[in-house]
Amino acid sequence: xxxxxxxxxxxxxxxxxxxxxxxxxxxxxxxxAGKKIAIGITVKGGPEGTIRFENGVCTVTPGVDKCDxxxxxxxxxxxxxxxxxxxxxxxxxxxxKIPFLLGEFTKLTDKLTEYLRPEPxxxxxxxxxxxxxxIMFHLILDAIVQIGNEDKVGRASASYIVNGDVRMxxxxxxxxxxxxxxxxLTAVHSPCEHPTSMMVFASMRDARDLFDGKVNGVVCVGSxxxxxxxxxxxxxxxxxxxxxxxxxxx
Numbered sequence: 429x430x431x432x433x434x435x436x437x438x439x440x441x442x443x444x445x446x447x448x449x450x451x452x453x454x455x456x457x458x459x460x461a462g463k464k465i466a467i468g469i470t471v472k473g474g475p476e477g478t479i480r481f482e483n484g485v486c487t488v489t490p491g492v493d494k495c496d497x498x499x500x501x502x503x504x505x506x507x508x509x510x511x512x513x514x515x516x517x518x519x520x521x522x523x524x525k526i527p528f529l530l531g532e533f534t535k536l537t538d539k540l541t542e543y544l545r546p547e548p549x550x551x552x553x554x555x556x557x558x559x560x561x562x563i564m565f566h567l568i569l570d571a572i573v574q575i576g577n578e579d580k581v582g583r584a585s586a587s588y589i590v591n592g593d594v595r596m597x598x599x600x601x602x603x604x605x606x607x608x609x610x611x612x613l614t615a616v617h618s619p620c621e622h623p624t625s626m627m628v629f630a631s632m633r634d635a636r637d638l639f640d641g642k643v644n645g646v647v648c649v650g651s652x653x654x655x656x657x658x659x660x661x662x663x664x665x666x667x668x669x670x671x672x673x674x675x676x677x678x
Contacts, residue, residue: 429675433578435474435504437676438511440488441570442544443469443479448566449540450486452559456539457484459532465525467533468495474504481532497522497529551636561636562602568639569596569604569615571673572666576606576613585668586611592624594662598635599628606666625658627666641674 450456461484470476470492478495480487492498498521501507509515519526542550543560544567551557575582576589589608593616597603605620606613620626629635634653656663 430579431504431508432474433575433582434676435471435507436574436578437571438508439469439471439475439477440574441567442511442540442677443537444488444570445540445544445563445567446479446536447486447488448563449536449543450481450484452562453539453543456536459535460484460486463528463532465497465528466495467529468492468498468521469501469507470498471501471504471507474501474507495521497525557636558601558632561598561632561639564639565596565598565602565635566604566617567677568670568673569606569617571677572669573606573613573615575672575676576666576669579672582669582672583611585665586613588665589613589662590624590659592659592662593620593622594666595620595623595626595628596666597626597628598632599630601629601632601635608662623658625660625662626656627663628655628657629653630655 450460460481463484464482466478466480468476468478468491476490476492478489478492480489497519499510499517500520501510501515501517506515510517519529540563543556543563546556546560551560576586577583586608589611591609592607594606594608595603596605603619604615604617605623607616608614629638630653638654
């Protein structure tokens with residue numbers, strides 16, 4: 429596992445999950461309603477981006493030029509320590525905004541953790557299960573892209589992916605696609621109009637079992653729980669990258 433790749437996943441996929449969290453969880457939406465604040469994160473030798481909260485909506489954008497709070501990290505390992513709770517960041521800008529970091533932002537990240545690493549009994553609640561699985565779906569979409577672009581093994585798989593769009597969806601649930609251009613991948617969190625290939629889960633339960641590592645992807649295809657179509661070589665190489673997601677998100 430590469431610390432630099434993990435840093436890209438933690439910023440764009442894990443913290444990127446705050447966007448769907450604020451969209452799908454009413455309490456989180458209300459928590460940032462009326463707020464307008466941007467948290468910039470810059471990692472030496474790694475990623476940088478800004479988490480923006482405005483009128484109940486959260487977005488993650490490239491760059492840190494227009495942030496209210498700036499959190500610098502001297503290495504990818506230190507930034508990854510923020511995510512696993514072993515490192516406390518010190519802002520280089522926006523000291524007056526620290527109450528937001530310690531208050532609303534911490535509550536949001538705690539809630540995100542609750543959805544991503546839920547207690548088993550929580551998943552018995554259908555609404556919680558749906559929100560949790562939807563957030564996880566979009567997080568995995570972003571993680572596939574970061575691994576395909578940054579991880580040595582992932583880049584090898586991405587080098588075989590031709591230009592086009594790989595639709596990923598859960599029947600009756602969330603969907604998005606991976607756009608490939610010159611072997612560089614981009615995650616798009618909206619329906620794909622003209623997919624080159626596709627990978628569709630039969631149900632939320634089937635997708636969740638695969639995400640949680642309870643079933644094997646090959647078995648899912650054989651049993652019809654995952655449907656593939658179009659240029660199968662694209663899906664095959666995306667699946668190779670997907671196999672590495674669990675290693676980074678374990």
